[in-house]
Amino acid sequence: MSNEQLSSGVQDLVDRLREKGIEEGRHQAEEITNNAKKEAHDIISAAKQEAxxxxxxxxxxxxxxxxxxxxAMNLAARDAILELKETLSHQFSEQVHGLVSHHLRDEDLLQRVILEIAGKARPTQTTGAFELLLPDDVVGLKELRLHPENVQEGTLSHFVLSVSAEMLREGVTIGSHTGDGIRIRLIEEDIEIDLSTQAITKLFLEHLLPRFRALLEGSIK
Structure with a gap:
């Protein structure tokens, strides 16, 4: 083999190796690129999913x-409405109590009540003797008994003085108590009928307060 042929063979080998290396390099580059693209796609997909x-x-x-x-707002509103209703109900009860207390200190009203009681609540064989208890601060029975001459005509004290004798003949005695309103005591049966502010107010509120609350339910929701 001549030198020229040897040189040509070497050159062919080099060329083939170069082409093979280039081809392998291209394949490797494509593989790396594809892998990189896949990894990037996976990273983007994972990031998107996480986002x-x-x-x-x-x-x-x-x-x-x-x-x-x-x-929280609904609960606060409900609590505020309940508190408002409770406040208004309490104010209504206080107003009723005040009105009852005011009227039970009215001497004209007390005179009418005393006459009504004197006319209808007479002792019988069944009920026995009565004692009519009047508010001491309005009538002043102690002062009335001690100084009847000082009683002014037209006052409740004068009225009590004028009817007490007749009521006593009917078996009804008159006494006093430290509260307000009128009380009727059935002596033999140890029973007391309470017509005080507290008792009458309670009776009124049993009927009026449910209606008042029903009105509140219709106007405050």
């Missing part, structure tokens, strides 16, 4: 916070 989860969680938390806020 969607974060957004979904944030949206859920926002909805929960909004619901909690609405619930």
């Amino acid at each position: 969607e989860q974060i957004i979904s969680l944030a949206r859920h938390e926002k909805e929960q916070l909004e619901k909690a806020g609405r619930d």
